[in-house]
Amino acid sequence: MTANNVIGSGPLVFVTMTPKGGSGKTEVADVLEAALTLSGRTCRLIDVDDGNRGLARRVGKSEIETAPWTSTVAQAPAWVERYARDVDSLVFDLGAGIESADLPVLAFLSTTWRLLQDRGARIIFCAVASTNAATSTFIERISRNYGALGEVVIVCNNQDGSESFSDELSVRLEPKVRLRQLSAGVQAVRLARRARLSDIIRSPAEGYLMASRMMADRLVSFAKQPAICEAIGPDGLEKLRKFSRGETARVHFTIRREEHATDKVIMQNVRVAIAEMLLLDPVLDDEAILSAARFYREEQQAWRALTQGSS
Secondary structure: OOHHHHHOOOOEEEEEEOOOOOOOHHHHHHHHHHHHHHOOOOEEEEEEOOOOOHHHHHHOHHHEEEOOOOOOHHHHHHHHHHHOOOOOEEEEEEOOOHHHOOOHHHHHHHHHHHHHHHOOOEEEEEEEEEOOOOOHHHHHHHHHHHOOOOEEEEEEEOOOOOOOOOHHHHHOOOOEEEEOOOOHHHHHHHHHOOOOHHHHHHOOOOOOHHHHHHHHHHHHHHHOOHHHHHHHOHHHHHHHHOOOOOOOOOOOOOOOOHHHOOHHHHHHHHHHHHHHHHHOOOOOOHHHHHHHHHHHHHHHHHHHHHHOOOO
């Protein structure tokens, strides 16, 4: 089954929404763009957040289109004709809590999505849930307001690594997708360059190939989940895998700083992890344990030499 078989004659549309700021909604839009682009699609990003413009700060103003909060229903047909004609996927990044406000842009968006639906578009509303926000009422509101236009998927964004999502999510019937945490140092590498995530993964900055592969590994783990994979298609997923190592080698130390995310430091981090695994091998005799302990100490010392003063 190809991507075209999945979406029919119209574009594939994702909409990211959240009830409060700081939930990682724009990060989800960022990941969706990369998943769509690297799976072989043409993707347009639409920023619908007059008060923040987080998407523009992340990818650059030239990489997005904006839908101001003052946009009206009358503008929708011309907007669709202009911006949905030459691409096969769109990602709308909505401002936090916008769907509960009384803004002209909401009627504009509903009309725009209805026009896209009439053209055969498949629309997926991504209700972004983080570990710091209760979202059950919000998800019910999304389903009630937009369920006739498309599907609702809950994106559980594990921003802080705690996996401490609200219990209310477990009883909801909507499909769920998990976006795992990206270590702070690798996240800093991503944010240091104002560009689409797909461009960063395809063309990593010099000295940051390993960090780029870690971003790609996370992208694949997100895209292979049924709700996303079924949308982009298995062929698209295979294209994504080409940018990943399958799963980046395990590191020993959490990559907390950008300077610890260089290829040289990450490789040494991996060597410490390997040394630890050798040391803990249960079949080692006393002599081998001593040798493994020496190796582990050497690799730890090499790590400290690389990171001294920036731990």
